[in-house]
Amino acid sequence: MTDIAPDSAPSPRAVIVGAGPSGFYAADQLLGAGFEVDVLDALPTPFGLVRAGVAPDHPKIKSVTRVYEKTAKKDGFRFFGGIRLGEHIRRAELLERYDVVLYALGTSDDNRLGIPGEDRPGVHGATQFVAWYNGHPDAADYDYNLDVERAVVIGNGNVAMDVARMLVLHPDELAPTDTADHAIEVLAASKVTEVVLLGRRGPAQAAFTNPELRELADLERAGVEVDITDLELDAASAKWLQEEADPTAQRNVEVLREYAAASPKDASHRIVLKFLRSPVEILGEGQDGAVTGIKVVRNEIQAGEGGRLSAVATGDEEVIECGLVLRSIGYRGRPVDDVPFDDRRGLIRNDGGRVCDASGDAHSGEYVVGWIKRGPSGVIGTNKKDAADTVAKIVEDRDAGKLNAPAITDPDAIAAFYAERAPDAVTWAGWQAIDAHEKASGEPHGRPRVKLVRLADLFERSRATTAG
Ligand code: NAP
Secondary structure (H helix, E strand, O other), X not given: OOOOOOOOOOOOEEEEEOOOHHHHHHHHHHHHOOOEEEEEEOOOOOOHHHHHOOOOOOHHXXXXXXXXXXXXXXXXXXXXXXXXXOOOEOHHHHXXXXXXXXEOOOOOEEOOOOOOOOOOXXXXXXXXXXXXXXXXXXXXXXXXXXXXXXXXEEOOOHXXXXXXXXXXXXXXXXXXXXXXXXXXXXXXXXXXXXXXXXXXXXXXXXXXXXXXXXXXXXXXXXXEXXXXXXXXXOHHHHHHHHHOOOHXXXXXXXXXXXXXXXXXXXXXEEEEEEOOEEEEEEEEOOOOOOEEEEEEEEEEEEEOHHHOEEEEEEEEEEEEEOOEEEEOOOEEOOOOOOOOXXXXXXXXXXXXXXXXXXXXXXXXXXXXXXXXXXXXXXXXXXXXXXXXXXXXXXXXXXXXXXXXXXXXXXXXXXXXXXXXXXXOOEOHHHHHHXXXXXXXXXXXXXXXXXXXXXXXXXXXXXXXXXXX
């Protein structure tokens, strides 16, 4: 970013709502473009899904936070954690104080299946389950009954892979991770020995990626089972795989074939991959009783609109008995305050990153990045390019004099405003105090950290910085 504002003019000020990857990439790029940047987060802790989403047994992925820590050290950066848009502050109040309001809120709700029985006890969204094992404060009190033998995970993405793996990890595999202590305890006592991963389309259309599929072979106490007949490709899929598919899909099918051909591993637990089946009803005792099974219909692949290979029900049904169902079929955003929202897509309404209304007219000074802009897709690094696209528009609008014109510009007055609205608000130094405490608690046990999962504990620990 070479476009630095002239020295004579005060730096324009941006507020980024959401301290996850997309918020941090945008912060870094805006600082580089000469903006001063305040980053807010509803939680006292930064890093969004890197802290509360990435599976705890994937510590390398989490090390990306070092990049964000460098951003936080830069002049012009401030962090205010524990401030929730729509609760402590309003959208209009941000527009009174900043040239740029950038939403980086992520997508915090999970999609629903819309089938009978979905609200039975024992049916959960993967979003909540992931938040629970990762120690998100909002999920600390969730209750999962793992006193069941078979779990079904619906969906064929990497999140489905994460939750399936977490359900069968050996306690020794969990022990050196930063999994929340409450989850380690419940998972250690779990009776789940089989996890069925259910894909509505075929193996060629699976959304998970090669490393996630491959690593199933390395699980300490779990084997992988795939029925070879599930891997027989229909003509359309075979043609697509040969002529159009990317290497990921081709490798997925190869690895699945290797799994199907391998002799069964002598293991106490197993992950069973089933394809071409859609859930049609979650079964249970009576109207509201806990889940006892899932009725699925067999699908076949047909080329649909735009050439997409879609799952079409055959009418051939079967029941998979189970005591736990985790729905992992993608995320959607949650509307916040009165920020324009596209309810159909579950995203902030925007035109390439500029927030706009239903008629497409851009709102001056309001922008969006990350999953709440484009939907929940890609890996963490995808958000860097995504942020660059939005920041380029912000710079373009600044140069054209089209940013918002705030009435209040004094940074100290803005900090005082936050302190008044959220007296517990956590600064970067406060987060560093939390971080140091969590790491120190983990160190004697060979863990990267022991997470604090209660808001009161996080706020209290953040104050250790001022107490000395
Ligand atoms: P995803 O990759 O979009 O996968 C969603 C899955 O749900 C697809 O298999 C989809 O099938 C299926 N699905 C959707 N609606 C369904 C329905 N009504 N019934 C049955 N199945 C349905 O989403 P995700 O797993 O939530 O992951 C989100 C993003 O985070 C992805 O980009 C993912 O790669 C990324 N992520 C990465 C990692 C990692 O790098 N290790 C870990 C976790 C997440 P169709 O294809 O048929 O629609």
